[in-house]
Amino acid sequence: MINKQRISRRPKNEVPDLELSFEFFPPKSDKAEERFWQALKKLAPLEPDFVSVTYGAGGSTRERTLNMVQKITTQTGIKAAAHLTCVDASRHEVDEVVRGYQRAGINRIVALRGDPSTGIGEAFVAHQDGYNNAAELVAGIKEIGDFDISVAAYPEKHPESTDWNADIDNLKRKIDAGANRAITQMFFDNDHYWRFMERVEKAQINVPIVPGIQPIHNFTQISNFAKRCGASIPAWLLERFEGLEDDPETHALVAAAVAAEQVIELEDNGVTQFHFYTMNRSSLILALARFLGRKSR
C-alpha cells in the first residue's frame, strides 16, 4: 500500500537526490534542429540521467531518431535513449534497427508497440511477421543485446486494455521480459498515479514507475493530444487555462504553477525520478527543475 500521507516538505536548502530524464522528438527541419540544440544546451547543465528521442509512427523517423541519439551522445556526452516501435514492421526490420543502435554504441531503448498507422484509437493489427506487442519487442531486444530498456505505463489504463487486470498483466509481462523501468503516459491528477502505484505494488512489479510529466506549453494542443491517448483533463485544469488562448504570458505562468504543483506533490510523497516531455523546449522544464531543487550545475 502506498503511503500517500502528505509528509513535511523538505527544507528549502536541502537538495534532493533526484533522477531526471528529458524526452525530445527528432526535428524535421534545419530551423527545428537549431531549436532542438538550443533547448538541449539549456537543459544539459541539469545533468539528466538520460535524454530520449521519440520514434515516429511506423518508423517514419527511423534515420532521424538514430542520428539525433548519436549526435547527443557524441556532442554532449549525455546518455541518450532511442525510442523504438514495432508497429508496421517485420521482426527482421525491427531487429535491424536494434542492431543499428548496438553498432552505434547506443545501449538504451524505450521499447513501444506504437499506434496503428491509421491513427490513435483505431484497431491495432500486428504486421504478419512482426512483434505483436511491446512485451514481445522487449524479449526480442534482449536476445540481441543487454540493453537498458524502458517501457510505457498508463496511470489511467491504456485505452485498448479491456480492464485493469489486463493492463497491469501487460505491464508485468513487459517487465518480466527484461524491461528496467516504466515511464508513464502524461497525467494531470496525481491521484491517478497513486492508485496506479497501488495496483503495481499489488502485482509485485518492482521496477521504478517514473511519472511522465507534460508541462502545458499550449493547453489546446496538449489537451487534444491527451484525450487521444487516454489521459483525462480534469475540470479544474480546464478552468485554469480557460480564456488564456490569446494571453501567452499568463498562460506560461499558469502552466509553470500547474506543473510545479504536480511535481512538488509527487516529490513530497517520495517520488525521486521524473521524466519530462519537453516538446523540444526548455523554459518550463528549467523552472520545474528549480522547484525540485535542481539547478544547473
Ligand code: FAD
Ligand atoms: P503494449 O504494451 O504492447 O500494449 C498495447 C495494448 O495492447 C494494451 O492495451 C495492452 O493491454 C494490450 N496487449 C498487449 N499485449 C497483449 C496480449 N498478449 N493480449 C491482450 N492484450 C494485449 N509512440 C510512438 O509511436 N513513438 C514513440 O516514440 C512513443 N513514445 C512513447 C513514450 C512513452 C513514455 C509512452 C507512455 C508512450 C509512447 N508512445 C510512442 C505511444 C505508444 O506507442 C502507444 O501508447 C501505444 O498505443 C501502446 O504502446 P505500448 O508499448 O504501451 O503497447
